[in-house]
Amino acid sequence: MSTSPEPLVFPPDFLWGTATAAHQIEGGNINSDWWVFENKGDSSVAEPSGDACDSYNRWEADLDLVASMGLQSYRFSIEWSRIEPEEGRYSFAERDHYLQICKGARARGLLPVVTFHHFTSPRWFAERGGFEWSEAPERFARYVSFVAETLGPEIALACTINEPNIVAFMGYGFGAFPPGIVNDFERVRSVNATLLEAHHQAVTALRNAPGVFPIGLTLSMAELIALDGGEEARDDFQEMMEDCYLRELQDDDFIGVQCYTRFFFNHGGLSLGSPGTRSTPMGYEFWPNCVEATVRRAAAMTGLPIVVTENGVSTTNDQERIEYLDGALRSLHRVLREGVDVRGYFCWSLLDNFEWAFGYQQHFGLVSVDRSTFVRTPKPSADFYGSVAKSRTLGGAPRWRESS
Ligand code: IFM
Numbered sequence: 001m002s003t004s005p006e007p008l009v010f011p012p013d014f015l016w017g018t019a020t021a022a023h024q025i026e027g028g029n030i031n032s033d034w035w036v037f038e039n040k041g042d043s044s045v046a047e048p049s050g051d052a053c054d055s056y057n058r059w060e061a062d063l064d065l066v067a068s069m070g071l072q073s074y075r076f077s078i079e080w081s082r083i084e085p086e087e088g089r090y091s092f093a094e095r096d097h098y099l100q101i102c103k104g105a106r107a108r109g110l111l112p113v114v115t116f117h118h119f120t121s122p123r124w125f126a127e128r129g130g131f132e133w134s135e136a137p138e139r140f141a142r143y144v145s146f147v148a149e150t151l152g153p154e155i156a157l158a159c160t161i162n163e164p165n166i167v168a169f170m171g172y173g174f175g176a177f178p179p180g181i182v183n184d185f186e187r188v189r190s191v192n193a194t195l196l197e198a199h200h201q202a203v204t205a206l207r208n209a210p211g212v213f214p215i216g217l218t219l220s221m222a223e224l225i226a227l228d229g230g231e232e233a234r235d236d237f238q239e240m241m242e243d244c245y246l247r248e249l250q251d252d253d254f255i256g257v258q259c260y261t262r263f264f265f266n267h268g269g270l271s272l273g274s275p276g277t278r279s280t281p282m283g284y285e286f287w288p289n290c291v292e293a294t295v296r297r298a299a300a301m302t303g304l305p306i307v308v309t310e311n312g313v314s315t316t317n318d319q320e321r322i323e324y325l326d327g328a329l330r331s332l333h334r335v336l337r338e339g340v341d342v343r344g345y346f347c348w349s350l351l352d353n354f355e356w357a358f359g360y361q362q363h364f365g366l367v368s369v370d371r372s373t374f375v376r377t378p379k380p381s382a383d384f385y386g387s388v389a390k391s392r393t394l395g396g397a398p399r400w401r402e403s404s
Contacts, residue, residue, distance in 0.1 A: 008333045008394040015111070015344030016389035017073030018066055018366060019310055020055070021118035021162065022082075024353040025062075027052035031081035033126035034119065034356075037178040044176065046359030053351050054374045059101050065367055065376060066350060067108040069386035074110045075309060075346050076101065077118035077162065078151075080125075080143055087124045090146050098147065102154035111156035113309070113346070115218070116144050116202060118162040119177065119356070126178060131167065131194045132187070141201035145209060152211030159256055159309060160202040163220040164195035165241045176357040185240070192244050203252065218256030218309040219245055222263050223293035230265030237263075237270060246301040254343065255302050256309030259294040261287045281362055282314045288327030292335045295342060305341045308332065312348035314355070314362040321366075321381040329394050347385055351376065 023029050027050065038045040055062055066074045082094040102112040117140065121130055125139065133139075144160070161167075168191035170177035172184045181187065199217050206215050221242055226234035249255055261284035264271050278286040288311075295306050313324040325347065336342055352365035360371065366382040369375070388394050 006395075008330065010333065010336065010392045010394070012392065014336075014342075014392065015073050015307070016071050016392075017075055017111075017113065017344060017346040018069070018071055018350040018385075019075035019113075019346040019348050020062070020350050020353065021077045021115065022079035023049060023052070023077075023118065023120045024349070024355070025053040025055035025351055026079060027054045027056055029079055029081060029120065031085040031123055032079065032120040033081075033123055033130065033178045035081075036123055036126070037180065044180070045357050046361055048359075049354040051374075052354050053369045053376075055351070056097075058374060058376075060104055061376060062350060063101070063104050063108050063110065065378065065382075066105075066110055069366070069378070069382050070390035071386065072109070072111060072389070073113055073156065073344065073346070074105050074350075075113035075115065075157075075159070077115035078147055079120065080117060080140075081120060081122035083147060084122055084143050087122075087128075090143075095147055095150055099150050099154065102151055106154060112154060113157040113159065114151060114155050115159040115162050116140075116147065117160065117198075119167060130171075130179065131191045131198065133194075136194055137198035137201045140198040141205040144202045145205040148206055148209030148211070152206070152209040152213075155211055155213045157254070157307070158206050158213055158215045159218045160199045160206070160215065161195060162218050163258060164199065164217065165192065165245060166220045168192045168195060169241060188240060189244070192240070196245060196248055200248075200251075214253035214305075216252045216254040216256055216304070216307070217245070217249065218258055219298070221257055221259045221290075221294040221298065222261055223259070223287070223290040225262055225264050227264055227266045229267035230269075233267070233269045234265035237265065242297075243301070246298060249302050249304065252302075252304060254305045254307050255298050256307050257291075257294050257298045258310035258348070259290045259308075260311065260313070261285050262290050262293070280314055281316070282358075286313065286320075286324065288313075288324045289331045291328050291331040295332070295335045295340060296338075299335075299340045299342075305343050307343050308345045310346060310348040312364050314364050316363050318379045318381050321379070322384045325381065325385055325388075326394065329388060333394065
């Protein structure tokens with residue numbers, strides 16, 4: 001006789017949310033370095049971001065969607081190039097726009113999780129050298145202070161810089177992000193160091209701002225596995241992508257873990273999946289169990305509380321997304337049961353959106369967006385995820401039946 005699996009119950013104060021980023025959803029971010037990068041003649045980006053999901057105008061509809069799913073939190077980012085479109089010229093109107101989003105979230109019972117840098121920088125900042133410029137940390141912290149002056153009291157959780165390791169690696173190692181440089185690993189390392197300094201200065205700026213909220217950065221992590229002879233390559237990659245950050249975050253309040261898959265290393269270096277494994281349209285192995293390995297490592301190295309600030313899958317088959325989320329949440333539950341201090345989980349992403357070098361060809365959203373009318377349509381995975389969040393229970397009988 002088959003038995004149904006025990007329901008997995010999550011802690012009552014566990015935070016459930018979903019995440020987006022300004023450039024991926026707002027549209028029309030003409031003053032950012034990414035706009036320049038994606039619109040230049042020889043751009044390697046599949047298509048320009050254009051109107052994106054028009055969320056700059058439709059943010060209230062987006063918040064309504066998050067609330068109607070039964071989630072408690074919305075993670076979004078502030079577009080620096082809107083706040084400071086020219087060096088030293090700050091826009092009060094744009095700051096107020098983001099303040100209204102924070103207030104709109106709170107009015108709907110959603111805690112605003114605010115990211116200050118999610119891959120895009122103002123054009124003027126990129127022209128000065130971006131995160132290779134010696135004044136970059138100070139300039140970034142100055143913008144953060146300006147924003148936090150009014151947003152501080154509304155912020156529930158602050159993420160200074162999203163995936164700084166990806167900014168450095170994709171910009172100077174892989175060439176898929178601005179400034180599009182390939183194989184310059186010395187520069188990857190030095191940009192990592194400047195981003196870390198920018199993070200530290202932003203933490204200080206936020207601690208001096210009004211409001212009291214936990215502050216951390218969000219790191220792109222993967223389960224990293226060395227096959228025979230691949231130990232050195234794995235360790236080098238781990239140092240450049242993860243450890244150089246994880247070692248330096250002890251003074252933060254939390255660390256955001258963002259994970260999607262696992263990578264294998266052999267004597268030839270990194271390989272995206274092992275032969276015969278199931279892969280996703282991103283070219284990643286379908287591996288939701290990456291959550292536990294990354295969370296464990298981040299907790300062991302930093303000693304900080306963890307928030308899974310991004311996890312999800314790109315797929316056009318929504319049943320596959322449900323399967324992935326189910327697997328990821330089971331993986332998360334295993335670390336919670338071990339006693340690791342995980343405070344929340346944010347599914348990437350609320351909407352199908354602009355996936356950087358891939359343009360609109362990837363589908364990470366719980367909600368699809370019509371590319372010409374911008375009509376939003378929740379997918380079955382939105383119901384699935386929302387019902388886990390509402391009941392704080394995965395699998396087994398629905399909670400109301402437990403007592404009957
Ligand atoms: O879309 C990105 C996001 O901007 C940063 N983390 C990974 C996601 C999926 O690739």
